[in-house]
Amino acid sequence: MKLYMQVLIALGLGLKRNWHIFAGLVLGVLAGIWLHKDPNPIVMTTFTFIGQVFIRLIQMVVIPLVISAIVIGITSIGDSKQLGKLGTKMIFYYAILTTIAVAVGAFLAIVMQPGVGATSFINSEIASDIQLQVASTIEAQKGNLLNIILGFIPKNPIESIVSGEMVPIIVFAVLFSVALAKVGEINRPFVSFFESIFAATMKITDWIMCFAAPGVFALTAVSVSAFGVDIFLTISKYLGVLALGFGIQLFVVFPIFLKVFSKVPIWMLYAAIAEAMMVAFGTASSSATLPLTIACCEKRGISHKVTNFVIPLGATLNMDGTALLQVVAVIFLTQAYGVALTPFLIIQICLLAIIASSTCAGIPGAGLITIALVLNGMGLSPEQLVAGFAFLFTIERITDMMRTLVNVTSDAVVAAAIADNENEINYDLLNNPEFNEVIN
Numbered sequence: 001m002k003l004y005m006q007v008l009i010a011l012g013l014g015l016k017r018n019w020h021i022f023a024g025l026v027l028g029v030l031a032g033i034w035l036h037k038d039p040n041p042i043v044m045t046t047f048t049f050i051g052q053v054f055i056r057l058i059q060m061v062v063i064p065l066v067i068s069a070i071v072i073g074i075t076s077i078g079d080s081k082q083l084g085k086l087g088t089k090m091i092f093y094y095a096i097l098t099t100i101a102v103a104v105g106a107f108l109a110i111v112m113q114p115g116v117g118a119t120s121f122i123n124s125e126i127a128s129d130i131q132l133q134v135a136s137t138i139e140a141q142k143g144n145l146l147n148i149i150l151g152f153i154p155k156n157p158i159e160s161i162v163s164g165e166m167v168p169i170i171v172f173a174v175l176f177s178v179a180l181a182k183v184g185e186i187n188r189p190f191v192s193f194f195e196s197i198f199a200a201t202m203k204i205t206d207w208i209m210c211f212a213a214p215g216v217f218a219l220t221a222v223s224v225s226a227f228g229v230d231i232f233l234t235i236s237k238y239l240g241v242l243a244l245g246f247g248i249q250l251f252v253v254f255p256i257f258l259k260v261f262s263k264v265p266i267w268m269l270y271a272a273i274a275e276a277m278m279v280a281f282g283t284a285s286s287s288a289t290l291p292l293t294i295a296c297c298e299k300r301g302i303s304h305k306v307t308n309f310v311i312p313l314g315a316t317l318n319m320d321g322t323a324l325l326q327v328v329a330v331i332f333l334t335q336a337y338g339v340a341l342t343p344f345l346i347i348q349i350c351l352l353a354i355i356a357s358s359t360c361a362g363i364p365g366a367g368l369i370t371i372a373l374v375l376n377g378m379g380l381s382p383e384q385l386v387a388g389f390a391f392l393f394t395i396e397r398i399t400d401m402m403r404t405l406v407n408v409t410s411d412a413v414v415a416a417a418i419a420d421n422e423n424e425i426n427y428d429l430l431n432n433p434e435f436n437e438v439i440n
């Protein structure tokens with residue numbers, strides 16, 4: 001069969017398999033528009049409740065899943081030379097994609113100038129409402145790069161697990177797994193223990209996904225109802241630049257990346273992870289989507305070893321969609337307030353966005369909090385910073401949904417490329433869309 005036919009079939013089956021989530025998404029947008037026009041508190045409360053049930057259910061499995069996936073991934077690689085090679089490659093690929101993302105964002109924002117003349121959208125009344133919240137965010141982030149890095153090292157791993165801090169959890173899990181791999185056969189009972197945890201959490205994920213359609217529907221409806229379609233028109237240029245940037249990343253950068261570094265057919269991969277992409281959009285959380293991203297990749301032939309190593313780390317560290325948003329948002333504000341953008345300032349914004357995005361957790365809104373790191377030193381007055389934040393908050397959810405979709409896709413793209421390089425991908429499974437049906 002010709003490749004394009006296979007791709008069409010794969011996409012068709014991808015949609016057929018996930019039609020209920022897709023329908024949830026579309027109906028959610030329509031319900032959101034209706035709710036915006038005619039807010040009904042009972043309906044809103046019900047939708048918020050349903051959405052929260054879904055998010056909490058998936059959040060419930062994230063920590064056991066991340067820890068067990070990392071232990072299995074790293075101990076199955078075993079040999080520390082191979083682990084080093086794989087780890088270096090992963091960081092290299094993630095760095096390439098994030099660097100391109102910030103470059104795309106900066107280029108589009110400079111050429112299209114979405115912020116010029118935009119001060120009227122930056123409403124200082126809303127700003128005063130959230131002044132306190134914003135001021136403390138800015139204060140917490142100020143000149144704090146070293147403290148942020150220090151915070152990655154858990155003083156007490158159990159405390160990090162209890163408070164759900166993903167980066168310290170990952171640091172501990174990685175170190176612990178490398179040590180387990182080093183001690184040899186004696187690690188067997190412990191690794192088997194984590195294999196059981198992993199298998200059980202994936203089973204729970206399957207059950208939770210039965211609830212994906214109503215969950216995604218409710219979450220989308222609530223977010224769309226907060227801004228309606230009118231806000232789209234008012235700030236269409238800003239949203240347009242973002243959508244174009246995310247589109248370039250998804251449809252130009254990722255395909256070229258996979259062509260250069262592997263022979264993975266991008267459309268087959270997209271068809272394989274369609275479900276995870278839709279849930280990422282609905283939940284705006286890479287962490288919450290993580291179980292599904294792993295399941296989608298494994299079901300379509302990317303090995304356990306690569307998936308379990310690359311994707312949990314990517315869900316926290318690899319945030320190219322977030323980095324792109326941060327660059328566009330900060331350049332937007334500097335344009336709106338007439339701050340002169342020197343090449344030096346642009347490079348500073350890009351570098352800080354790479355750091356800020358990779359320090360942010362894969363949860364809704366995290367990227368907007370770490371943006372404070374990028375905004376500092378932009379020469380904006382405290383009032384302008386607060387008002388700027390207020391503007392970004394107004395349209396936070398929709399931009400979060402878009403950037404999370406890019407973040408999650410990028411994790412799968414890197415996993416697929418590494419699996420290809422290491423001969424850890426079963427192309428019969430990836431290229432034959434029918435297989436998915438059988439496995440499901």
Ligand code: ASP
Nearest residue numbers: 285286322362363366367
């Ligand atoms: N919500 C994003 C994610 O989970 C992070 C962000 O806020 O940018 O990937």
